[in-house]
Amino acid sequence: MKVQIGTEYCAMEIAEYAVSRRYRHDTPISNLQLQKILYFLQVIHASETGELLFADQFEAWPYGPVIRDVYVKFSDCGGFPIKREFDTEINDSIRPFLDAGVDMLAEKSPWELVRISHAEGSPWDVIYNQKRLHKGIIPNELIMQCASEVSE
Numbered sequence: 001m002k003v004q005i006g007t008e009y010c011a012m013e014i015a016e017y018a019v020s021r022r023y024r025h026d027t028p029i030s031n032l033q034l035q036k037i038l039y040f041l042q043v044i045h046a047s048e049t050g051e052l053l054f055a056d057q058f059e060a061w062p063y064g065p066v067i068r069d070v071y072v073k074f075s076d077c078g079g080f081p082i083k084r085e086f087d088t089e090i091n092d093s094i095r096p097f098l099d100a101g102v103d104m105l106a107e108k109s110p111w112e113l114v115r116i117s118h119a120e121g122s123p124w125d126v127i128y129n130q131k132r133l134h135k136g137i138i139p140n141e142l143i144m145q146c147a148s149e150v151s152e
Contacts, residue, residue: 009053009094010055011067012067012073013088013090014038015067015070015073015074016086017090017098018102018106019034020084020085020086021102022106023085027106028082029081030079030110031071031074031075031079032110032114033106034082036105036116037101037105037113038058039058039064040105040113041053042058043150045101046148050147050148052143055140057139058137060123060133060137060138061128062134064113065138122146123138123142126138
């Protein structure tokens with residue numbers, strides 16, 4: 001399966017945009033919540049467009065899919081809300097998708113997002129539980145496969 005990347009963004013830029021948006025709306029998100037928001041944005045974008053939102057690959061960690069660089073950047077916040085704002089440039093063509101997705105996903109608790117990401121047969125489940133690759137890479141092809149099943 002050929003993996004298409006739909007935007008010129010990396011996961012860090014999308015993460016900074018999401019953190020800033022929730023901070024400006026007085027509802028900051030935690031690192032755990034951010035990781036799941038990134039994951040579900042990736043799946044939703046792929047299911048709607050047939051393309052990934054960013055090329056970065058997730059790893060299968062105990063609490064679900066994680067982009068390591070993003071996790072490390074915000075790890076100083078621990079489990080507390082990330083109260084930061086960034087000056088991230090986002091193209092107007094992708095902004096409505098990000099705004100709607102971030103806001104919808106941020107309404108769910110971090111643990112609800114973890115539960116959903118752990119669904120049987122999910123990309124996380126395949127790598128973490130079935131293949132027993134703890135902190136193993138979740139191939140983008142697996143995310144695309146999941147997205148195509150969601151869109152059917």
